[in-house]
Amino acid sequence: MMAPEVAVVGGGPAGLSAAIAAAQTGASVTLLEERPVAGGRLRYRSTPLALRPGGQFQAPAELADRAIDEARDAGVRIVTDAPVWGIFADLRLGIARGERAELIAPRAVVLATGSTDLPLAFPGWTTPGVFSGRAVLMLVNQHRVLPGRRWAIVGGGVERERIAADLRRAGADVVVMADPGEVGAVAVFGSGGVEAIAVGDARVAVDCVAVAAGRQPDAGLATMADCELGYDPELGGWAPACDAWGRTSVDRIVICGDAAGICGPTVAAAEGRLAGLAAAAFSGRVERDALDAALATESAALVNRKRVAVGSYAQPYR
Amino acid sequence: MANDRDITMNSADGHGASRLGEQDAVGGETTIVFDGRSINARDGESLAAALLASGVRVFRTMLMTGDQRGPFCMVGRCTDCLVVVDGVPNARACMTPVRAGMRVETQRGLSGPAVVGEGA
Secondary structure, eight states, X not given: OOOOSEEEEOOSHHHHHHHHHHHTTTOOEEEXXXXXXXXXXXXXXXXXXXXXXTOXXXXXHHHHHHHHHHHHHTTOEEEOSOOEEEEEGGGEEEEEETTEEEEEOOSEEEEOOOEEEOOOOOTTTTSTTEEEHHHHHIIIIIIOEEOOSEEEEEEOHHHHHHHHHHHHHTTOEEEEEEOHHHHOXXXXXXXXXXXXXXXXXXXXXXXXXXXXXXXXXXXXXXXXXXXXXXXXXXXTEEEXXXXXXXXXXXXXXXXXXXXXXOOOHHHXXXXXXXXXXXXXXXTTXXXXXXHHHHHHXXXXXXXXXXXXXXXXXXXXXX | OTTHHHHGGXXXXXXXXXXXXXXXXXXXXXEEEETTEXXXXXXXXXXXXXXXXXXXXXXXXXXXXXXXXXXSSSSSSSOTTEEEXXXXXXXXXXXXXXXXXXXXEEEETTTSGGGTTTOO
């Protein structure tokens, strides 16, 4: 694999937007996606959205397909089934390609690695039939599979409501919604798979359980690269610090989207457009005033966006 | 291993697993074999999705305890969905695309059926 000027890790709304923005400056761009198809959360979100403020709302999967087309038209090389498993000195990226490993050394890296679901370790949480919230959304909306009929959802927040709505639209019965912080003890029982959930003193027969405990930024590569991190519950926990364009404390590493703090697809796309320009600027493709102009353009999408600022925390992992 | 008895519940499908329709970007209907029985699948779809759709819940048992596990995260992180594919253990079912004629087995402990009863 040839080393590009910009390597983008992750093909969700942030990464696709970053790759397009970088490629449109003339930079050579490779987008690395660990799954068989790019699109990230756009592949398993059910409700329409726009990736630009004021844009027309569209089905998420259609937005993903359009962004992939736009990226290819701009010259982005999209490599799927390509997990990035490490980042090393001089910005070398370790990439798994089937049974082989490859190293590339791009000029700049955009980390658009998204988020991971937080687990909740209640008794019985490893019983087959208990799924992370994202797994449920993927199964129902992307794989088009309902793994059981009667459901309990353990957890709370926006994600719980989204999971409940998507399950019900798929014809499932959501019979229990329990936030352990409110109901106290929750436990799952079953042999050969989930059979029942106990909430307080009540025991209810269910086939499956979804866990909606929130998400955290996937900061694995940023941590490995020694990017400065900060802890902020509103961002989903530990998040890499960055400036308005996503530039981290490590030279030539830029971050965007949920990886920089949980934010959702519309903000992620706006951040991606800025991060792509910032990354291309490390190859001299973008002038300073163009970066400023882009920030002004995206400010509407980012007005309530919170992030960890570079220099606001001590290096916690040193 | 006491839990092995319960894995036969995998074929009972008393929990209402079903397909919701066709998904994008996968091929046509095909057949794979899971623990000796034939299962309908779509060429190229996630193996975990295909097994869940056909009512399979237990994908592996743990080496030391025999505890049962099935898909949890569906994104290749949790390793609870490890199965034996064409004789090779430790395939993450969620990240493995279905191929026609694939032979899949419940993974018991580390290495599949050959070590049943030897692990713990």
